Amino acid sequence: MGLIHTPSLKLTRRQFLTISGISGASLLLSGCGSPLFEDVAGAISEPLNQKVESFIFGLKPQKLVPEFSVSEIDNKALIVNTFRNTPIIDVENYRLVVDGDVNNPLSLSMAEIQKLPLTSMIIRHVCVEGWAAIVQWAGVRLRDIIALAQPKENVKYAYFISADKYYSSWDIASSVHPQTLLAYQKNGEPLPIDNGAPLRLASPVKLGYKQSKWVTQISLVSNLSRYKGYWEDQGYEWFAGL
Numbered sequence: 561m562g563l564i565h566t567p568s569l570k571l572t573r574r575q576f577l578t579i580s581g582i583s584g585a586s587l588l589l590s591g592c593g594s595p596l597f598e599d600v601a602g603a604i605s606e607p608l609n610q611k612v613e614s615f616i617f618g619l620k621p622q623k624l625v626p627e628f629s630v631s632e633i634d635n636k637a638l639i640v641n642t643f644r645n646t647p648i649i650d651v652e653n654y655r656l657v658v659d660g661d662v663n664n665p666l667s668l669s670m671a672e673i674q675k676l677p678l679t680s681m682i683i684r685h686v687c688v689e690g691w692a693a694i695v696q697w698a699g700v701r702l703r704d705i706i707a708l709a710q711p712k713e714n715v716k717y718a719y720f721i722s723a724d725k726y727y728s729s730w731d732i733a734s735s736v737h738p739q740t741l742l743a744y745q746k747n748g749e750p751l752p753i754d755n756g757a758p759l760r761l762a763s764p765v766k767l768g769y770k771q772s773k774w775v776t777q778i779s780l781v782s783n784l785s786r787y788k789g790y791w792e793d794q795g796y797e798w799f800a801g802l
């Protein structure tokens with residue numbers, strides 16, 4: 561039994577077809593406020609999110625991490641921390657691929673991702689190298705993207721592959737946490753390239769090295785391979801919860 565048999569999943573399936581299927585061009589042409597946009601933005605609702613947790617992952621509702629106020633944002637505190645060079649990404653041709661143990665593999669453009677509900681949060685980013693920064697991130701909830709992909713019930717982990725060959729893996733509970741975002745804005749501005757544009761992970765439940773920048777692929781899987789992450793494979797803790 562999966563979500564595919566529930567009424568709300570039908571809506572999601574239709575939404576999936578709208579987003580990644582044949583009608584992609586019309587989606588791009590339609591403006592905000594059009595029936596099509598309402599369709600896309602409205603289909604991902606709280607009831608669906610709860611279903612993602614309780615039916616697919618069998619998780620209890622997750623506690624929200626307290627957020628900070630706008631006045632606490634420190635615009636300069638977020639230090640760019642990149643293990644190699646900043647990759648060059650052509651945003652027009654950029655696609656976020658979601659694959660693995662899913663019923664509906666996705667390949668989403670930024671225009672499509674930006675049609676999904678926008679969530680903003682002010683959280684503390686903590687790097688193990690001994691610095692932290694209060695940052696405002698805005699983007700789509702990762703759980704909404706995961707729900708669109710319709711993961712199979714055996715999914716337990718998410719692998720994140722980045723354009724700079726960085727990679728990491730997360731437990732699925734942290735991945736569908738309501739404050740785990742794929743962010744495309746930072747402190748009210750478009751996400752700077754050095755901070756991971758067009759799309760990066762941002763979450764108050766994980767340490768900095770789990771917050772992959774320039775994410776191009778998310779693989780939802782039932783097992784971890786011997787490769788767990790760029791830093792994780794060098795001895796850093798895998799779960800890295802905050």
Ligand SMILES: Nc1nc2c(c(=O)[nH]1)N[C@H]1C(S)=C(S)[C@@H](COP(=O)(O)O)O[C@H]1N2
Nearest residue numbers: 639640641642643687722726755768771773
């Ligand atoms: N793709 C990629 N993501 C990455 C890294 C990286 O080198 N490459 N560094 C990580 C580390 S250690 C930290 S602390 C944060 C830093 O994010 P920032 O550069 O936006 O401050 O990104 C994380 N995500």
Ligand SMILES: [Mo]
Nearest residue numbers: 687688768769
């Ligand atoms: Mo870090």
